[in-house]
Amino acid sequence: MVQKTTKTEPGRSARGRGRPRSYDPETALRSATETFWRGGFSGTSLDDIAAATGMNKPSLYAAFGDKHALYLEVLSRYWQLAFASMREALAEDLPLDEALMRVYDGAMAIYFSGAGPAQGCFVVGTAVTEALEDREIRDSLAAGIRTFDAGFETRFRRAREQGELKKEADPAALAVLATAMMHTIAIRARAGIPRAELRELASKAVEVICG
Protein backbone atom coordinates (compact mmCIF):
# COMPACT_ATOMS: atom_id res chain seq x y z
CA MET A 1 0.00 0.00 0.00
CA VAL A 2 1.18 3.47 -0.75
CA GLN A 3 -0.48 5.21 2.12
CA LYS A 4 0.81 4.58 5.61
CA THR A 5 -1.25 7.16 7.45
CA THR A 6 -3.31 6.00 10.40
CA LYS A 7 -6.78 5.76 9.05
CA THR A 8 -9.56 3.34 8.44
CA GLU A 9 -10.85 2.34 5.05
CA PRO A 10 -11.51 5.10 2.58
CA GLY A 11 -15.01 6.42 2.70
CA ARG A 12 -15.75 5.11 6.15
CA SER A 13 -16.27 7.77 8.74
CA ALA A 14 -14.41 6.64 11.82
CA ARG A 15 -16.82 8.78 13.82
CA GLY A 16 -13.89 9.37 16.12
CA ARG A 17 -11.97 12.36 17.07
CA GLY A 18 -11.09 14.41 14.03
CA ARG A 19 -12.68 17.22 12.18
CA PRO A 20 -16.02 16.16 10.77
CA ARG A 21 -16.33 15.88 7.03
CA SER A 22 -18.26 18.62 5.40
CA TYR A 23 -19.80 16.53 2.64
CA ASP A 24 -22.16 13.60 2.38
CA PRO A 25 -20.47 10.69 0.60
CA GLU A 26 -23.69 9.47 -0.98
CA THR A 27 -24.49 12.89 -2.37
CA ALA A 28 -20.95 13.29 -3.60
CA LEU A 29 -21.11 9.95 -5.39
CA ARG A 30 -24.31 10.95 -7.09
CA SER A 31 -22.73 14.20 -8.27
CA ALA A 32 -19.70 12.30 -9.50
CA THR A 33 -22.00 9.91 -11.35
CA GLU A 34 -23.70 12.76 -13.13
CA THR A 35 -20.39 14.26 -14.12
CA PHE A 36 -18.95 11.04 -15.55
CA TRP A 37 -22.30 10.35 -17.19
CA ARG A 38 -22.09 13.53 -19.20
CA GLY A 39 -18.43 13.54 -20.16
CA GLY A 40 -17.30 9.94 -19.98
CA PHE A 41 -14.30 8.73 -18.03
CA SER A 42 -11.53 10.24 -20.14
CA GLY A 43 -13.54 13.35 -20.83
CA THR A 44 -14.08 14.16 -17.18
CA SER A 45 -11.34 15.68 -15.06
CA LEU A 46 -10.91 15.48 -11.32
CA ASP A 47 -11.44 19.22 -11.26
CA ASP A 48 -14.81 18.71 -12.93
CA ILE A 49 -15.76 16.25 -10.23
CA ALA A 50 -14.43 18.47 -7.49
CA ALA A 51 -16.54 21.32 -8.81
CA ALA A 52 -19.63 19.13 -9.10
CA THR A 53 -19.33 17.65 -5.63
CA GLY A 54 -18.12 20.80 -3.94
CA MET A 55 -15.24 18.79 -2.56
CA ASN A 56 -11.59 19.57 -3.09
CA LYS A 57 -9.25 17.09 -4.66
CA PRO A 58 -7.47 15.86 -1.53
CA SER A 59 -10.83 15.09 0.08
CA LEU A 60 -11.94 13.28 -3.04
CA TYR A 61 -8.78 11.28 -3.05
CA ALA A 62 -9.04 10.41 0.65
CA ALA A 63 -12.67 9.42 0.34
CA PHE A 64 -12.74 7.41 -2.87
CA GLY A 65 -9.19 6.80 -3.99
CA ASP A 66 -8.00 7.92 -7.39
CA LYS A 67 -10.08 8.74 -10.44
CA HIS A 68 -10.20 5.15 -11.63
CA ALA A 69 -11.31 3.77 -8.27
CA LEU A 70 -13.97 6.45 -8.03
CA TYR A 71 -15.25 5.57 -11.48
CA LEU A 72 -15.41 1.87 -10.63
CA GLU A 73 -17.38 2.66 -7.49
CA VAL A 74 -19.80 4.80 -9.48
CA LEU A 75 -20.12 2.11 -12.15
CA SER A 76 -20.84 -0.56 -9.58
CA ARG A 77 -23.57 1.52 -7.98
CA TYR A 78 -25.11 2.22 -11.36
CA TRP A 79 -25.31 -1.49 -12.09
CA GLN A 80 -27.03 -2.06 -8.75
CA LEU A 81 -29.54 0.63 -9.62
CA ALA A 82 -30.14 -0.86 -13.04
CA PHE A 83 -30.51 -4.39 -11.71
CA ALA A 84 -32.93 -3.21 -9.05
CA SER A 85 -35.01 -1.37 -11.62
CA MET A 86 -35.24 -4.47 -13.79
CA ARG A 87 -36.03 -6.79 -10.85
CA GLU A 88 -38.82 -4.50 -9.69
CA ALA A 89 -40.32 -4.40 -13.14
CA LEU A 90 -40.26 -8.16 -13.51
CA ALA A 91 -41.27 -8.94 -9.93
CA GLU A 92 -44.86 -7.82 -10.21
CA ASP A 93 -47.05 -10.46 -11.69
CA LEU A 94 -47.90 -8.72 -14.92
CA PRO A 95 -48.58 -10.12 -18.38
CA LEU A 96 -45.37 -10.56 -20.33
CA ASP A 97 -45.78 -7.59 -22.62
CA GLU A 98 -46.62 -5.26 -19.77
CA ALA A 99 -43.71 -6.56 -17.73
CA LEU A 100 -41.30 -5.88 -20.57
CA MET A 101 -42.65 -2.39 -21.02
CA ARG A 102 -42.14 -1.82 -17.30
CA VAL A 103 -38.51 -2.75 -17.77
CA TYR A 104 -38.06 -0.32 -20.64
CA ASP A 105 -39.98 2.42 -18.89
CA GLY A 106 -37.76 1.93 -15.86
CA ALA A 107 -34.67 2.11 -18.02
CA MET A 108 -35.86 5.28 -19.72
CA ALA A 109 -36.67 6.81 -16.34
CA ILE A 110 -32.97 6.38 -15.60
CA TYR A 111 -31.77 7.47 -19.03
CA PHE A 112 -33.77 10.69 -18.81
CA SER A 113 -33.20 11.30 -15.12
CA GLY A 114 -30.72 14.16 -15.43
CA ALA A 115 -31.39 17.84 -15.68
CA GLY A 116 -30.34 18.58 -19.24
CA PRO A 117 -30.71 16.40 -22.34
CA ALA A 118 -31.05 12.64 -22.02
CA GLN A 119 -27.83 11.01 -20.91
CA GLY A 120 -28.80 7.53 -21.99
CA CYS A 121 -27.34 4.60 -20.14
CA PHE A 122 -24.31 5.30 -17.98
CA VAL A 123 -22.73 2.01 -18.98
CA VAL A 124 -23.31 2.38 -22.69
CA GLY A 125 -22.28 6.01 -22.62
CA THR A 126 -19.10 5.69 -20.59
CA ALA A 127 -17.98 2.13 -19.81
CA VAL A 128 -18.16 0.77 -23.35
CA THR A 129 -15.54 3.23 -24.53
CA GLU A 130 -13.09 2.39 -21.77
CA ALA A 131 -13.78 -1.35 -21.76
CA LEU A 132 -11.32 -2.08 -24.50
CA GLU A 133 -8.25 -0.95 -22.60
CA ASP A 134 -9.40 -1.45 -19.02
CA ARG A 135 -9.90 -4.97 -17.80
CA GLU A 136 -11.86 -4.11 -14.69
CA ILE A 137 -14.35 -2.02 -16.63
CA ARG A 138 -14.54 -4.66 -19.33
CA ASP A 139 -15.25 -7.41 -16.80
CA SER A 140 -17.88 -5.29 -15.10
CA LEU A 141 -19.50 -4.66 -18.47
CA ALA A 142 -19.57 -8.32 -19.43
CA ALA A 143 -20.95 -9.36 -16.05
CA GLY A 144 -23.66 -6.72 -16.13
CA ILE A 145 -24.83 -7.75 -19.57
CA ARG A 146 -24.96 -11.38 -18.50
CA THR A 147 -27.09 -10.40 -15.52
CA PHE A 148 -29.56 -8.65 -17.79
CA ASP A 149 -29.68 -11.56 -20.19
CA ALA A 150 -30.28 -13.93 -17.31
CA GLY A 151 -33.02 -11.77 -15.81
CA PHE A 152 -34.90 -11.64 -19.09
CA GLU A 153 -34.35 -15.31 -19.79
CA THR A 154 -35.83 -16.34 -16.46
CA ARG A 155 -38.92 -14.31 -17.18
CA PHE A 156 -39.27 -15.72 -20.71
CA ARG A 157 -38.88 -19.25 -19.41
CA ARG A 158 -41.67 -18.67 -16.95
CA ALA A 159 -43.77 -17.13 -19.70
CA ARG A 160 -43.31 -20.21 -21.85
CA GLU A 161 -44.27 -22.50 -19.01
CA GLN A 162 -47.36 -20.46 -18.30
CA GLY A 163 -48.41 -20.44 -21.93
CA GLU A 164 -47.68 -16.78 -22.60
CA LEU A 165 -45.21 -17.88 -25.25
CA LYS A 166 -45.33 -20.65 -27.75
CA LYS A 167 -43.83 -23.98 -26.69
CA GLU A 168 -41.08 -23.68 -29.28
CA ALA A 169 -40.03 -20.19 -28.20
CA ASP A 170 -36.36 -19.85 -27.28
CA PRO A 171 -36.06 -17.96 -23.96
CA ALA A 172 -32.33 -17.35 -24.32
CA ALA A 173 -32.69 -15.91 -27.81
CA LEU A 174 -35.58 -13.72 -26.75
CA ALA A 175 -33.56 -12.54 -23.76
CA VAL A 176 -30.71 -11.40 -25.98
CA LEU A 177 -33.18 -9.51 -28.14
CA ALA A 178 -34.70 -7.90 -25.07
CA THR A 179 -31.27 -6.81 -23.86
CA ALA A 180 -30.46 -5.64 -27.38
CA MET A 181 -33.53 -3.47 -27.29
CA MET A 182 -32.28 -1.85 -24.09
CA HIS A 183 -28.95 -1.20 -25.73
CA THR A 184 -30.43 0.42 -28.78
CA ILE A 185 -32.69 2.58 -26.61
CA ALA A 186 -29.66 3.66 -24.61
CA ILE A 187 -27.75 4.57 -27.75
CA ARG A 188 -30.67 6.36 -29.38
CA ALA A 189 -31.34 8.34 -26.22
CA ARG A 190 -27.78 9.63 -26.34
CA ALA A 191 -28.30 10.42 -30.02
CA GLY A 192 -31.06 12.82 -29.03
CA ILE A 193 -34.09 10.75 -30.00
CA PRO A 194 -37.01 11.98 -27.88
CA ARG A 195 -38.44 9.82 -25.15
CA ALA A 196 -41.85 9.43 -26.71
CA GLU A 197 -40.33 8.05 -29.88
CA LEU A 198 -38.19 5.61 -27.93
CA ARG A 199 -41.23 4.40 -26.05
CA GLU A 200 -42.96 3.82 -29.36
CA LEU A 201 -40.04 1.74 -30.59
CA ALA A 202 -39.98 -0.25 -27.37
CA SER A 203 -43.67 -0.92 -27.59
CA LYS A 204 -43.44 -2.23 -31.15
CA ALA A 205 -40.47 -4.37 -30.24
CA VAL A 206 -42.32 -5.86 -27.30
CA GLU A 207 -45.14 -6.84 -29.63
CA VAL A 208 -42.71 -8.67 -31.88
CA ILE A 209 -40.90 -10.36 -29.01
CA CYS A 210 -44.11 -11.57 -27.43
CA GLY A 211 -45.14 -12.99 -30.77
Added chain:
Amino acid sequence: MVQKTTKTEPGRSARGRGRPRSYDPETALRSATETFWRGGFSGTSLDDIAAATGMNKPSLYAAFGDKHALYLEVLSRYWQLAFASMREALAEDLPLDEALMRVYDGAMAIYFSGAGPAQGCFVVGTAVTEALEDREIRDSLAAGIRTFDAGFETRFRRAREQGELKKEADPAALAVLATAMMHTIAIRARAGIPRAELRELASKAVEVICG
Protein backbone atom coordinates in the same frame (compact mmCIF):
# COMPACT_ATOMS: atom_id res chain seq x y z
CA MET B 1 -11.57 31.28 -41.62
CA VAL B 2 -8.60 31.51 -39.36
CA GLN B 3 -5.97 30.58 -41.88
CA LYS B 4 -5.15 33.05 -44.54
CA THR B 5 -2.24 31.24 -46.17
CA THR B 6 -2.42 30.63 -49.86
CA LYS B 7 -3.52 27.09 -50.15
CA THR B 8 -6.31 24.93 -51.41
CA GLU B 9 -8.60 22.88 -49.26
CA PRO B 10 -7.04 20.83 -46.49
CA GLY B 11 -6.19 17.32 -47.53
CA ARG B 12 -6.17 18.13 -51.21
CA SER B 13 -2.82 17.91 -52.82
CA ALA B 14 -2.60 20.86 -55.14
CA ARG B 15 -0.03 18.92 -57.13
CA GLY B 16 1.58 22.28 -57.66
CA ARG B 17 4.86 23.71 -56.81
CA GLY B 18 5.77 22.93 -53.23
CA ARG B 19 7.52 20.13 -51.42
CA PRO B 20 5.61 16.90 -51.87
CA ARG B 21 3.94 15.38 -48.86
CA SER B 22 5.64 12.36 -47.46
CA TYR B 23 2.51 10.55 -46.33
CA ASP B 24 -0.53 9.04 -47.94
CA PRO B 25 -3.70 10.74 -46.67
CA GLU B 26 -5.78 7.59 -46.96
CA THR B 27 -3.28 5.54 -45.01
CA ALA B 28 -3.00 8.26 -42.40
CA LEU B 29 -6.76 8.37 -41.99
CA ARG B 30 -6.86 4.64 -41.51
CA SER B 31 -4.21 4.86 -38.82
CA ALA B 32 -6.08 7.69 -37.15
CA THR B 33 -9.23 5.60 -37.24
CA GLU B 34 -7.54 2.72 -35.48
CA THR B 35 -6.18 5.03 -32.83
CA PHE B 36 -9.50 6.70 -32.07
CA TRP B 37 -11.19 3.29 -32.22
CA ARG B 38 -9.06 1.99 -29.38
CA GLY B 39 -8.98 5.01 -27.09
CA GLY B 40 -12.07 7.02 -27.92
CA PHE B 41 -12.06 10.69 -28.81
CA SER B 42 -11.19 12.14 -25.41
CA GLY B 43 -8.85 9.27 -24.61
CA THR B 44 -6.74 9.79 -27.72
CA SER B 45 -4.21 12.59 -27.99
CA LEU B 46 -2.88 14.24 -31.10
CA ASP B 47 0.50 12.83 -30.15
CA ASP B 48 -0.99 9.33 -30.22
CA ILE B 49 -2.29 10.00 -33.70
CA ALA B 50 0.96 11.56 -34.82
CA ALA B 51 2.80 8.47 -33.62
CA ALA B 52 0.33 6.13 -35.31
CA THR B 53 0.39 7.94 -38.63
CA GLY B 54 4.06 8.79 -38.61
CA MET B 55 3.10 12.38 -39.29
CA ASN B 56 4.03 15.31 -37.12
CA LYS B 57 1.43 17.53 -35.63
CA PRO B 58 1.71 20.52 -37.96
CA SER B 59 1.26 18.21 -40.94
CA LEU B 60 -1.74 16.62 -39.28
CA TYR B 61 -3.17 20.00 -38.59
CA ALA B 62 -2.59 21.23 -42.11
CA ALA B 63 -4.05 18.11 -43.66
CA PHE B 64 -7.13 17.49 -41.56
CA GLY B 65 -7.68 20.48 -39.33
CA ASP B 66 -7.83 20.10 -35.60
CA LYS B 67 -8.55 16.99 -33.59
CA HIS B 68 -12.29 17.45 -33.77
CA ALA B 69 -12.37 17.91 -37.53
CA LEU B 70 -10.14 14.88 -37.96
CA TYR B 71 -12.47 12.83 -35.82
CA LEU B 72 -15.51 13.92 -37.79
CA GLU B 73 -13.77 12.95 -41.02
CA VAL B 74 -12.90 9.55 -39.62
CA LEU B 75 -16.43 9.08 -38.33
CA SER B 76 -17.93 9.97 -41.66
CA ARG B 77 -15.72 7.48 -43.46
CA TYR B 78 -16.59 4.79 -40.97
CA TRP B 79 -20.28 5.32 -41.64
CA GLN B 80 -19.67 4.99 -45.36
CA LEU B 81 -17.84 1.74 -44.76
CA ALA B 82 -20.64 0.45 -42.54
CA PHE B 83 -23.35 1.47 -44.98
CA ALA B 84 -21.50 -0.17 -47.84
CA SER B 85 -21.10 -3.37 -45.88
CA MET B 86 -24.80 -3.49 -45.14
CA ARG B 87 -25.81 -2.65 -48.71
CA GLU B 88 -23.59 -5.39 -50.07
CA ALA B 89 -25.06 -7.92 -47.69
CA LEU B 90 -28.62 -7.01 -48.57
CA ALA B 91 -28.01 -6.56 -52.29
CA GLU B 92 -27.49 -10.20 -53.14
CA ASP B 93 -30.74 -12.00 -53.63
CA LEU B 94 -30.57 -14.28 -50.62
CA PRO B 95 -33.31 -15.64 -48.39
CA LEU B 96 -34.12 -13.25 -45.58
CA ASP B 97 -32.38 -15.14 -42.80
CA GLU B 98 -29.22 -15.58 -44.83
CA ALA B 99 -29.24 -11.93 -45.83
CA LEU B 100 -29.49 -10.84 -42.22
CA MET B 101 -26.65 -13.12 -41.23
CA ARG B 102 -24.59 -11.58 -44.02
CA VAL B 103 -25.20 -8.20 -42.47
CA TYR B 104 -24.09 -9.37 -39.04
CA ASP B 105 -21.12 -11.25 -40.41
CA GLY B 106 -20.11 -8.12 -42.27
CA ALA B 107 -20.45 -6.07 -39.14
CA MET B 108 -18.37 -8.53 -37.13
CA ALA B 109 -15.74 -8.57 -39.83
CA ILE B 110 -15.40 -4.85 -39.13
CA TYR B 111 -15.64 -5.15 -35.35
CA PHE B 112 -12.85 -7.73 -35.30
CA SER B 113 -10.76 -6.18 -38.04
CA GLY B 114 -7.99 -4.78 -35.86
CA ALA B 115 -4.84 -6.44 -34.70
CA GLY B 116 -5.47 -6.80 -30.98
CA PRO B 117 -8.72 -7.58 -29.18
CA ALA B 118 -12.05 -6.83 -30.81
CA GLN B 119 -12.72 -3.11 -31.01
CA GLY B 120 -16.44 -3.45 -31.60
CA CYS B 121 -18.18 -0.75 -33.56
CA PHE B 122 -16.32 2.53 -33.98
CA VAL B 123 -19.52 4.49 -33.55
CA VAL B 124 -20.75 2.66 -30.49
CA GLY B 125 -17.30 2.67 -28.96
CA THR B 126 -16.40 6.29 -29.53
CA ALA B 127 -19.21 8.49 -30.89
CA VAL B 128 -21.88 7.54 -28.38
CA THR B 129 -19.80 8.89 -25.52
CA GLU B 130 -19.18 12.24 -27.17
CA ALA B 131 -22.65 12.58 -28.67
CA LEU B 132 -24.14 14.12 -25.57
CA GLU B 133 -21.98 17.23 -25.60
CA ASP B 134 -21.15 17.49 -29.29
CA ARG B 135 -23.92 18.35 -31.68
CA GLU B 136 -22.13 17.35 -34.85
CA ILE B 137 -21.29 13.93 -33.50
CA ARG B 138 -24.79 13.55 -32.13
CA ASP B 139 -26.36 14.45 -35.47
CA SER B 140 -24.07 12.07 -37.30
CA LEU B 141 -25.01 9.34 -34.86
CA ALA B 142 -28.73 9.91 -35.26
CA ALA B 143 -28.50 10.03 -39.04
CA GLY B 144 -26.44 6.85 -39.21
CA ILE B 145 -28.88 4.93 -37.06
CA ARG B 146 -31.77 6.11 -39.21
CA THR B 147 -29.95 4.90 -42.29
CA PHE B 148 -29.53 1.45 -40.80
CA ASP B 149 -33.16 1.31 -39.73
CA ALA B 150 -34.22 2.33 -43.20
CA GLY B 151 -31.99 -0.23 -44.88
CA PHE B 152 -33.40 -3.05 -42.81
CA GLU B 153 -36.94 -1.81 -43.19
CA THR B 154 -36.72 -1.81 -46.95
CA ARG B 155 -35.52 -5.39 -46.92
CA PHE B 156 -38.25 -6.48 -44.51
CA ARG B 157 -40.89 -4.80 -46.60
CA ARG B 158 -39.71 -6.68 -49.65
CA ALA B 159 -39.67 -9.88 -47.63
CA ARG B 160 -43.26 -9.36 -46.62
CA GLU B 161 -44.31 -8.71 -50.18
CA GLN B 162 -42.54 -11.81 -51.35
CA GLY B 163 -44.08 -13.96 -48.66
CA GLU B 164 -40.94 -14.48 -46.60
CA LEU B 165 -42.71 -12.80 -43.70
CA LYS B 166 -46.27 -13.02 -42.53
CA LYS B 167 -48.67 -10.45 -43.92
CA GLU B 168 -49.13 -8.88 -40.48
CA ALA B 169 -45.40 -8.47 -39.85
CA ASP B 170 -44.29 -4.91 -39.06
CA PRO B 171 -41.23 -4.05 -41.17
CA ALA B 172 -40.39 -0.94 -39.16
CA ALA B 173 -40.50 -2.77 -35.85
CA LEU B 174 -38.42 -5.64 -37.20
CA ALA B 175 -35.92 -3.12 -38.56
CA VAL B 176 -35.44 -1.55 -35.15
CA LEU B 177 -34.88 -4.99 -33.67
CA ALA B 178 -32.36 -5.78 -36.40
CA THR B 179 -30.49 -2.55 -35.68
CA ALA B 180 -30.73 -3.27 -31.97
CA MET B 181 -29.08 -6.60 -32.56
CA MET B 182 -26.19 -4.84 -34.28
CA HIS B 183 -25.87 -2.52 -31.33
CA THR B 184 -25.77 -5.29 -28.77
CA ILE B 185 -23.22 -7.19 -30.83
CA ALA B 186 -21.08 -4.07 -30.96
CA ILE B 187 -21.29 -3.59 -27.21
CA ARG B 188 -20.66 -7.23 -26.42
CA ALA B 189 -17.66 -7.34 -28.73
CA ARG B 190 -16.13 -4.47 -26.78
CA ALA B 191 -16.95 -6.37 -23.57
CA GLY B 192 -14.69 -9.17 -24.76
CA ILE B 193 -17.32 -11.70 -25.81
CA PRO B 194 -15.70 -13.97 -28.41
CA ARG B 195 -16.71 -13.82 -32.01
CA ALA B 196 -18.09 -17.35 -32.17
CA GLU B 197 -20.43 -16.62 -29.30
CA LEU B 198 -21.62 -13.40 -30.91
CA ARG B 199 -22.31 -15.23 -34.12
CA GLU B 200 -24.39 -17.74 -32.19
CA LEU B 201 -26.42 -14.94 -30.64
CA ALA B 202 -26.93 -13.32 -34.03
CA SER B 203 -28.06 -16.58 -35.54
CA LYS B 204 -30.64 -17.18 -32.82
CA ALA B 205 -31.88 -13.63 -33.11
CA VAL B 206 -32.29 -13.97 -36.86
CA GLU B 207 -34.43 -17.02 -36.32
CA VAL B 208 -36.70 -15.08 -34.01
CA ILE B 209 -36.89 -12.07 -36.31
CA CYS B 210 -37.72 -14.16 -39.34
CA GLY B 211 -40.48 -15.81 -37.35
Added chain:
DNA sequence: TGATTTTTGTACCGCATCGAACAAATATAG
Protein backbone atom coordinates in the same frame (compact mmCIF):
# COMPACT_ATOMS: atom_id res chain seq x y z
C1' DT C 1 -7.10 23.57 28.89
C1' DG C 2 -4.00 21.07 26.08
C1' DA C 3 -2.86 16.96 23.34
C1' DT C 4 -4.52 14.24 19.56
C1' DT C 5 -6.83 13.06 15.40
C1' DT C 6 -9.02 13.77 11.16
C1' DT C 7 -10.53 16.77 7.36
C1' DT C 8 -10.05 20.86 4.77
C1' DG C 9 -8.09 24.11 1.52
C1' DT C 10 -4.32 26.18 -0.79
C1' DA C 11 -0.56 25.74 -3.35
C1' DC C 12 2.24 23.13 -5.94
C1' DC C 13 4.77 19.38 -8.98
C1' DG C 14 5.79 17.04 -13.00
C1' DC C 15 3.85 15.81 -17.04
C1' DA C 16 0.62 15.67 -21.03
C1' DT C 17 -2.19 18.31 -23.99
C1' DC C 18 -3.61 21.10 -28.18
C1' DG C 19 -2.19 24.09 -31.10
C1' DA C 20 1.15 27.40 -33.31
C1' DA C 21 5.66 29.72 -34.77
C1' DC C 22 9.45 29.32 -37.60
C1' DA C 23 13.19 27.90 -40.21
C1' DA C 24 14.93 24.21 -43.09
C1' DA C 25 13.80 21.19 -46.90
C1' DT C 26 12.08 20.10 -51.41
C1' DA C 27 9.41 20.53 -55.10
C1' DT C 28 7.91 23.51 -59.55
C1' DA C 29 7.71 27.89 -62.56
C1' DG C 30 10.02 31.12 -65.19
Added chain:
DNA sequence: CTATATTTGTTCGATGCGGTACAAAAATCA
Protein backbone atom coordinates in the same frame (compact mmCIF):
# COMPACT_ATOMS: atom_id res chain seq x y z
C1' DC D 1 19.79 29.60 -61.66
C1' DT D 2 16.48 32.27 -59.16
C1' DA D 3 12.07 32.96 -57.21
C1' DT D 4 8.09 30.91 -55.32
C1' DA D 5 5.15 27.60 -53.15
C1' DT D 6 4.30 23.94 -50.05
C1' DT D 7 5.53 20.48 -46.55
C1' DT D 8 8.38 19.00 -42.89
C1' DG D 9 10.38 18.83 -38.34
C1' DT D 10 11.83 21.08 -34.30
C1' DT D 11 10.59 23.88 -30.74
C1' DC D 12 7.74 26.38 -27.86
C1' DG D 13 3.89 28.29 -25.04
C1' DA D 14 -0.13 28.27 -22.38
C1' DT D 15 -3.17 25.51 -20.27
C1' DG D 16 -5.04 21.41 -18.12
C1' DC D 17 -4.16 17.06 -16.05
C1' DG D 18 -3.84 13.64 -12.01
C1' DG D 19 -2.03 13.52 -7.80
C1' DT D 20 0.34 15.29 -3.42
C1' DA D 21 2.58 18.21 0.52
C1' DC D 22 1.57 20.85 4.15
C1' DA D 23 -0.37 23.86 7.33
C1' DA D 24 -4.66 25.58 9.20
C1' DA D 25 -9.16 24.19 11.00
C1' DA D 26 -12.29 21.67 13.79
C1' DA D 27 -13.64 18.08 16.22
C1' DT D 28 -12.82 14.57 20.56
C1' DC D 29 -10.22 12.69 24.55
C1' DA D 30 -7.91 13.30 28.89
